[in-house]
Amino acid sequence: MPTEALDDRTSTYLEAIACALREEMRRDSRVFLMGQDVADYGGVFKLTQGLKDEFSEDRVVNTPIAESGTIGMAVGAALLGERPVVEIQFADFVSCGFNQLVNVAAKMYYRTQLSVPLVVRLPSGGGVGAGPFHSQNVEAWFLHVPGLKVVAPSFAEDAYVLMKAAIRDPNPVLYVEHKYLYRREKGLLPRPQDVSDESLSRVRAGARVVRSGDDVTVLSYGWMVHRCLEAAEALSAQGVAAEVVDLRVLAPLDDETIARSVKKNGKVLIVHEAPLTGGFGAEIAARISEHCFEHLDAPPRRLAYPDTPVPHQRPVEAESLPNPTSIAQAIRELHKW
Amino acid sequence: MSETQQLKTGQLSDAALLEFHFFMRLSREWELRFEKLFRTGAVAKWYSAVGNEAITVPAATCIEAGDALFTLHRDSGAILRYYLDVEELLPGRVPVSQPRRKPGVASGELFYRLACQVLGAAAGFSEGYERSYHYNVIDADAELIHVGMISHLGAMIPVAAGAAFALKRRGSDRVALNFIGDGGTSTGDFHEGLNMAAVLRAPLILVIENNQYALSTPVRQQYAAESLAARAAGYGIPGARVDGHDAEAVWAEVGRAVDRARNGEGPTVIEAVVQRLRGHSEGDDSHLLFSEEDRKAALELDCLRTFEGKLVERDLVSRDYLDDIRETCARLVLEVADRALASRESEPEAGERPIYAD
Numbered sequence: 001m002p003t004e005a006l007d008d009r010t011s012t013y014l015e016a017i018a019c020a021l022r023e024e025m026r027r028d029s030r031v032f033l034m035g036q037d038v039a040d041y042g043g044v045f046k047l048t049q050g051l052k053d054e055f056s057e058d059r060v061v062n063t064p065i066a067e068s069g070t071i072g073m074a075v076g077a078a079l080l081g082e083r084p085v086v087e088i089q090f091a092d093f094v095s096c097g098f099n100q101l102v103n104v105a106a107k108m109y110y111r112t113q114l115s116v117p118l119v120v121r122l123p124s125g126g127g128v129g130a131g132p133f134h135s136q137n138v139e140a141w142f143l144h145v146p147g148l149k150v151v152a153p154s155f156a157e158d159a160y161v162l163m164k165a166a167i168r169d170p171n172p173v174l175y176v177e178h179k180y181l182y183r184r185e186k187g188l189l190p191r192p193q194d195v196s197d198e199s200l201s202r203v204r205a206g207a208r209v210v211r212s213g214d215d216v217t218v219l220s221y222g223w224m225v226h227r228c229l230e231a232a233e234a235l236s237a238q239g240v241a242a243e244v245v246d247l248r249v250l251a252p253l254d255d256e257t258i259a260r261s262v263k264k265n266g267k268v269l270i271v272h273e274a275p276l277t278g279g280f281g282a283e284i285a286a287r288i289s290e291h292c293f294e295h296l297d298a299p300p301r302r303l304a305y306p307d308t309p310v311p312h313q314r315p316v317e318a319e320s321l322p323n324p325t326s327i328a329q330a331i332r333e334l335h336k337w
Numbered sequence: 338m339s340e341t342q343q344l345k346t347g348q349l350s351d352a353a354l355l356e357f358h359f360f361m362r363l364s365r366e367w368e369l370r371f372e373k374l375f376r377t378g379a380v381a382k383w384y385s386a387v388g389n390e391a392i393t394v395p396a397a398t399c400i401e402a403g404d405a406l407f408t409l410h411r412d413s414g415a416i417l418r419y420y421l422d423v424e425e426l427l428p429g430r431v432p433v434s435q436p437r438r439k440p441g442v443a444s445g446e447l448f449y450r451l452a453c454q455v456l457g458a459a460a461g462f463s464e465g466y467e468r469s470y471h472y473n474v475i476d477a478d479a480e481l482i483h484v485g486m487i488s489h490l491g492a493m494i495p496v497a498a499g500a501a502f503a504l505k506r507r508g509s510d511r512v513a514l515n516f517i518g519d520g521g522t523s524t525g526d527f528h529e530g531l532n533m534a535a536v537l538r539a540p541l542i543l544v545i546e547n548n549q550y551a552l553s554t555p556v557r558q559q560y561a562a563e564s565l566a567a568r569a570a571g572y573g574i575p576g577a578r579v580d581g582h583d584a585e586a587v588w589a590e591v592g593r594a595v596d597r598a599r600n601g602e603g604p605t606v607i608e609a610v611v612q613r614l615r616g617h618s619e620g621d622d623s624h625l626l627f628s629e630e631d632r633k634a635a636l637e638l639d640c641l642r643t644f645e646g647k648l649v650e651r652d653l654v655s656r657d658y659l660d661d662i663r664e665t666c667a668r669l670v671l672e673v674a675d676r677a678l679a680s681r682e683s684e685p686e687a688g689e690r691p692i693y694a695d
Contacts, residue, residue: 032506058506061537063533064529064532064533064536066529066532066533068492068495068525068526068529069495069498069526069528069529069530069532069533070495070529070533071495072492072494072495072496072498072499072526072529072530073495073496073498073499073502073530073533074499075495075496075499076484076495076496076497076498076499076500076501076502076503076513077499077500077502077503077506078499079473079475079484079496079499079500080405080475080482080500080503080504081477081503082503082506084499099489099492099526100492100495100496100526103487103489103492104487104489104492104496108473109691109692109693109694110466110690110691110692111463111466111467111471111472111473112462112463112467112472112473112474113463113464113694114473114475115694146692147692147693149693170694170695171693171694252693
C-alpha cells in the first residue's frame with residue numbers, strides 16, 4: 001500500500017505525504033480530505049489511495065470539478081473548527097480557486113481574528129513533459145499575499161514533518177509538493193520520538209543548510225535543491241565549495257539562516273523552477289541587497305525558468321529548466337568575483 | 338421544540354407576529370439612525386436595509402442558537418433578530434415566542450458591539466480593522482456563528498455551504514442560513530457553492546434578496562432566466578419565489594427550507610423579490626436610474642407599513658402600541674449608537690495586528 005510507510009520508515013516523498021495524512025487523520029477526527037477523485041480512485045497520483053477505505057467517505061470527500069467551491073467550503077468548515085485538507089489535482093488549477101485563498105482565507109485572521117486551519121495541497125512543477133497547464137510552479141502568486149503560509153519540501157522527511165505541521169497549524173497553508181519527486185525522492189521518515197511537538201505544531205520559518213561550503217551560498221527549494229546539490233558535488237572536485245540552503249518554508253521566510261550564510265560567503269545564487277520575473281528569487285535577492293549589502297562581494301544572482309510557459313516538448317523543457325550544469329556554471333561565475 | 342418550530346407548517350402565533358414587528362421596527366430605526374450618522378461623516382459607508390425587513394427578520398426567526406448565519410450589507414434585520422433577546426432588552430414589553438439566545442449571553446453587549454462595529458470603533462467585532470458588516474463573530478459557548486459580508490458576494494455561498502457541511506459532519510441538526518443579492522447570483526461561486534451543497538446535501542438555506550438591481554444594473558441585464566428560484570431545478574433542489582414584502586410568506590418558505598435542512602434533505606433556494614427603495618449605497622445616485630414604474634412601486638411598497646396595517650386590521654395591536662414600539666426602538670438605537678460613538682473618544686491606540694493565528 002503506498003500510504004503505509006515501510007517498517008523501517010524508508011519512504012518515497014509521495015508515501016511520506018500520505019503517511020502524514022493518515023497519521024493526522026487517525027490522531028484528529030476533525031481532519032478530512034476534499035478533492036477531485038481523492039476517494040475510491042485515490043487521486044490522480046494515487047496519493048490518497050486506501051484512505052477512504054480506512055476513514056469512510058465522510059472524511060475523504062470526492063468533489064466536483066470546482067476549485068473555488070471546494071476551497072470555499074473548506075474555509076467554511078475550517079471556520080467552524082474542522083481541519084480540511086484540499087487536494088488541487090494539479091497546482092495549475094488553483095487559479096480557479098484564487099479568490100477563496102487570497103481574499104477569503106488569507107485575510108480572515110487579520111480581519112476578524114478567527115483562524116482558518118486549512119491545508120491546500122498543490123502538486124507542482126515540471127520535468128515530465130506535461131505541458132503548459134500541468135507543469136507550473138505557482139507559489140509566487142501566493143507569496144504576495146499576507147496571511148498565507150507556504151511550504152515547499154524537497155526531501156521525504158520534510159514532506160512528512162511539514163504536512164503534519166501544516167495540518168496542525170491554525171492558518172491557511174499552501175503545501176507545494178513536487179510531482180517529479182513523488183516517486184524519485186526517498187528518505188527515512190523520523191520516528192515520533194525524533195520530532196519535537198513544537199516542530200509538528202506549527203509551520204515555522206525554517207531553512208536548513210543541506211550542504212556546507214565557504215565559497216558561494218546557493219538558496220533553493222523543491223526539486224531544484226536536488227539539482228543544486230548535484231552541482232555543488234561536481235564543483236567540490238574543482239575546488240569550489242558551495243553551501244546549499246534548502247528554504248523549505250517560503251512564508252514565513254527564514255531570513256536569519258539566509259543572512260548568516262550570505263554574510264559568511266558574500267556571494268549568493270538563488271535557484272527556482274518558477275519563471276524568473278516576479279519569482280520568489282526576486283524577493284529574496286531584494287532582501288539580501290537591503291540587509292546584507294556590505295557583506296556582498298558580488299550582486300545576488302538568480303537562475304530560474306525563462307519567462308515562458310512550460311512546453312510539452314521534453315528537450316525544450318529540459319533545456320529551459322535550471323540543471324546541474326547551468327547551476328554549476330552560475331556558481332563558478334559568482335566564485336570568480 | 339420551541340413554539341415557533343411547532344407552528345412552522347401552520348399559522349404564526351400572535352406573539353410571533355408581534356416579535357416580527359418589534360425586530361422589523363428595530364431594524365428600521367437602526368437604519369434611519371446610522372443613515373443620519375453617515376450624513377454627519379461618523380459612519381464611513383452605509384447601504385440601506387430599509388425595505389428588506391420583511392425578508393431578513395422572518396428568515397432569521399427560522400434559525401436558532403447554534404445555527405450559522407451568513408449576511409450581506411442589507412441584513413441588519415437578520416443580525417438583530419439572530420443576536421438579540423427581546424425579553425432582555427425590554428422585559429415584559431413584547432411577547433416572546435421563542436427564546437433567542439442561551440441564558441448568560443448578554444444581548445445588550447452584542448447590540449453595543451454591533452453599533453461599535455458599524456462605527457469602526459475599537460469595541461466592534463473587528464476592532465476597527467474591518468468596515469461596516471464585514472466582520473465575523475463565532476462564539477462556541479454562546480452558540481453564535483455569524484459570518485459577515487465577503488464583498489465578492491458569491492464567494493459567501495461555498496463558505497456557507499462548508500459551514501453547513503461541517504455542522505452536518507458533526508451529526509447535529511444545525512443549519513446555515515445565507516443571504517445573497519440578485520447581483521451575487523451571477524458569480525461562478527453561486528453555481529459551485531450551490532451545486533456542491535446539493536451533492537453533499539449540506540443543510541444550507543440560500544435566501545436571494547432580489548431587489549432587482551446590482552448596484553445600478555437591472556435584472557434584465559443580469560440574467561435571461563424567468564426567475565432565480567428556477568435555477569434550483571438545475572441543482573436538483575427545491576426553489577421558491579416569494580414576495581419579499583410579505584413577512585408571513587417569507588417566514589413560511591424559509592421555515593419549510595429549515596425543516597428540510599434539519600431533516601437531512603439538503604439545501605433550498607428562496608428568491609424573495611423586493612423593491613429597492615434607495616440607491617445602492619447612501620450617497621450614490623443609482624436610484625435615479627430606476628424606472629418610473631419601479632419608483633412608483635417603491636413608494637407604495639413599504640413592508641413595515643404594510644405589516645403594521647395588517648396587525649391593526651387583525652385587531653392585534655392599536656396605533657398607540659405601534660407608536661410606542663417605534664419610539665422605544667428609536668430610543669434603544671439612539672442610546673446604543675451614542676454609547677458607541679462616545680467609545681471612540683477614548684480608544685486605545687491600535688497595536689500591531691498579527692496576520693497569522695498563533
